[in-house]
Amino acid sequence: MLNPWASEDIKDYSRIIKEFGLKEIGPDMLPDNPYVRRGIVFAHRDLDLWIEDARNGNAAILTGIKPSGPFHLGTLMTAVDLAYFHRKFGVPTYYCVADVEAYEDNGLPYEESERIAVSHIAHALALGLSEDTYFYFQSHEKHVMRMAFKVARLVTDATLRAVYGEHPLRLYMAALLQVGDILLPQKDGKKRVLVPVGIDQDPHIRLTRDVAHRMGLVPPAATYHRLMRSLTGEGKMSKRDPMSYLSLDDPIDLARKKVYNAFTGGRATAEEQREKGGRPDICMVFTLATYFMDDEEIRDIHDKCVSGQMLCGECKKRVWDKIEKFLIEHRKKYEEKLPLAREIVKEVTR
Amino acid sequence: MLNPWASEDIKDYSRIIKEFGLKEIGPDMLPDNPYVRRGIVFAHRDLDLWIEDARNGNAAILTGIKPSGPFHLGTLMTAVDLAYFHRKFGVPTYYCVADVEAYEDNGLPYEESERIAVSHIAHALALGLSEDTYFYFQSHEKHVMRMAFKVARLVTDATLRAVYGEHPLRLYMAALLQVGDILLPQKDGKKRVLVPVGIDQDPHIRLTRDVAHRMGLVPPAATYHRLMRSLTGEGKMSKRDPMSYLSLDDPIDLARKKVYNAFTGGRATAEEQREKGGRPDICMVFTLATYFMDDEEIRDIHDKCVSGQMLCGECKKRVWDKIEKFLIEHRKKYEEKLPLAREIVKEVTR
Numbered sequence A, B: 001m002l003n004p005w006a007s008e009d010i011k012d013y014s015r016i017i018k019e020f021g022l023k024e025i026g027p028d029m030l031p032d033n034p035y036v037r038r039g040i041v042f043a044h045r046d047l048d049l050w051i052e053d054a055r056n057g058n059a060a061i062l063t064g065i066k067p068s069g070p071f072h073l074g075t076l077m078t079a080v081d082l083a084y085f086h087r088k089f090g091v092p093t094y095y096c097v098a099d100v101e102a103y104e105d106n107g108l109p110y111e112e113s114e115r116i117a118v119s120h121i122a123h124a125l126a127l128g129l130s131e132d133t134y135f136y137f138q139s140h141e142k143h144v145m146r147m148a149f150k151v152a153r154l155v156t157d158a159t160l161r162a163v164y165g166e167h168p169l170r171l172y173m174a175a176l177l178q179v180g181d182i183l184l185p186q187k188d189g190k191k192r193v194l195v196p197v198g199i200d201q202d203p204h205i206r207l208t209r210d211v212a213h214r215m216g217l218v219p220p221a222a223t224y225h226r227l228m229r230s231l232t233g234e235g236k237m238s239k240r241d242p243m244s245y246l247s248l249d250d251p252i253d254l255a256r257k258k259v260y261n262a263f264t265g266g267r268a269t270a271e272e273q274r275e276k277g278g279r280p281d282i283c284m285v286f287t288l289a290t291y292f293m294d295d296e297e298i299r300d301i302h303d304k305c306v307s308g309q310m311l312c313g314e315c316k317k318r319v320w321d322k323i324e325k326f327l328i329e330h331r332k333k334y335e336e337k338l339p340l341a342r343e344i345v346k347e348v349t350r
Helices: A013-019 A047-055 A073-089 A099-106 A110-126 A142-152 A157-164 A169-186 A199-215 A252-260 A270-276 A284-292 A295-306 A312-348 B013-019 B047-055 B073-089 B099-106 B110-126 B142-154 B157-164 B169-186 B199-215 B252-260 B270-276 B284-292 B295-306 B312-348
Strands: A041-045 A059-065 A093-097 A134-137 A192-198 A221-225 B041-045 B059-065 B093-097 B134-137 B192-198 B221-225
Touching: A013 A041, A041 A199, A047 A059, A047 A073, A047 A192, A047 A221, A059 A073, A059 A110, A059 A169, A073 A093, A073 A110, A073 A192, A073 A221, A073 A284, A093 A110, A093 A169, A099 A110, A099 A169, A099 B142, A110 A134, A110 A312, A134 A312, A142 A169, A142 B099, A142 B142, A142 B169, A157 A169, A157 A199, A169 A192, A169 A199, A169 B142, A169 B169, A192 A199, A199 A221, A252 A312, A284 A295, A284 A312, A295 A312, B013 B041, B041 B199, B047 B059, B047 B073, B047 B192, B047 B221, B059 B073, B059 B110, B059 B169, B073 B093, B073 B110, B073 B192, B073 B221, B073 B284, B093 B110, B093 B169, B099 B110, B099 B169, B110 B134, B110 B312, B134 B312, B142 B169, B142 B199, B157 B169, B157 B199, B169 B192, B169 B199, B192 B199, B199 B221, B252 B312, B284 B295, B284 B312, B295 B312
Parallel strands: A059 A093, A059 A192, A093 A134, A192 A221, B059 B093, B059 B192, B093 B134, B192 B221
Antiparallel strands: A041 A221, B041 B221
């Protein structure tokens, strides 16, 4: 069972694909999408149908951020992906601040969400998210909330338990609200909505597909990305351990420290590594490379690693240089977008 | 346990007062209120504090209608009471259309609620409810919905079960929404809110008082009215049996039939009744009289009944004449208020 509120450290993604009836997403499906090419986005539901509908002007795209968490690489990726799909297909784009979710799950007061969302939205805009995006907060979007109450009568308590496992009422309510989120773009007419999310969020997609069928709406499509593992190499990243993830808010010094301390696929000794080569498949520095480097560079460090040509120290420097450059440039754009982000939040929380 | 979704036929109101820690409301407390004088409104919480706060301009009043039901005498009474308190204390007045409640409990679609609410609001306006009243629908009032989600984290599932008994999730959600309703008038500052309701709704009041305490808000006050029993004399009135209640929408002929067929406190024979007198305490015609006649008339038919001076036929005619006059006059006012009610519903459901 996938639990959106306490996801496991998933190791076997092909098992997940089989168990939940997902489809594999091959690199030929969206060849210009780097996350797809690199296998970070690894599966989908109805992406083929969505692309068709998007080409016919009958689709939308939506994702959300939970303002209780840092703006980490998962958040980066969904923002970049949203920008990508918007640019490529020109579809209406929705960016949800899941303030109710952050409150129910983490106790973050609504007011605090507003403060943090300014930063998150500035990051997303700096990453290329269109200013035309429909930004909203769950707790201010009446159509989402009234839909949650509507959905409450369409699903039984037994269904909720089957999809999510046993949870307190407030988390089921948060789940119903997410159904409301995903159906929002169909408020004024049927369209296919693509939701790029982490695989741990699939229960929401499944529940929404079920509800959409029964309401005569179009079931949403989804693309799924892998969950970021901890930079320390132990399990999944965790908000409680800042060394376990890279955040776009990290000061340069801290970010450098995180990269240099990251778990690698290096061998016990330099000799051994020169002989056997390193292991990018378990290396968090290589994982970081797949987010920040271009195809050629990635291939280059990969090949030099497995052949033993390049040791971890040199590799770390190459990857860090790239990340540092990105962070410095991003921070500049972020600062530029802050006033607009403030304005947006003020506008949509009135 | 009081169940707001399936209330029992309550026979012993003094037991309820004791069990739930209510206070009796004596006729000296609001001597100019006919429902209090007649014992229809029989108990309260913090009404004394509310009156003080209302005199200091620091109070509000709120009640709601469930558009799945007919506009019966309970609905009439709360509308008349709202008008009374507004007139007497000049407090801000809120009238909630509980469309989500009607949907969760009875499956009434939101759109259907809008249609029916036009009629209900026209009735309330015709009964004297001020045009200054803040009318709203639960599913359109974002502050109420976001408050429901907020409250979800402040109460445990165990508390909900203890207050309401075992119910499906959607009814607990409806309950949380009612907490949001009752707290709505404190959105922009603390004030004491009086809620005139049927005694079966007390669980909502208790839960809201608990939540208000914990949020640093003023716990709401309440007045409680008795539940209308069935005109047929068997148990409580029921939407499923139109002969069990009088509705302000009843055509005159049907209303007459209901009154004439109502269960009385008459004896087996005219002789016996002349000798022993009738029993107004169990008579539904007498109950109707307490809603439609003035004090003197009520006393007169009561005395003539218990002394055996007047038999049921004559009494029914007197009571019906009064009701008929009321219904005809009310219908005229109702028709006049319909366009305004339509406008209000259109405005608040945008």
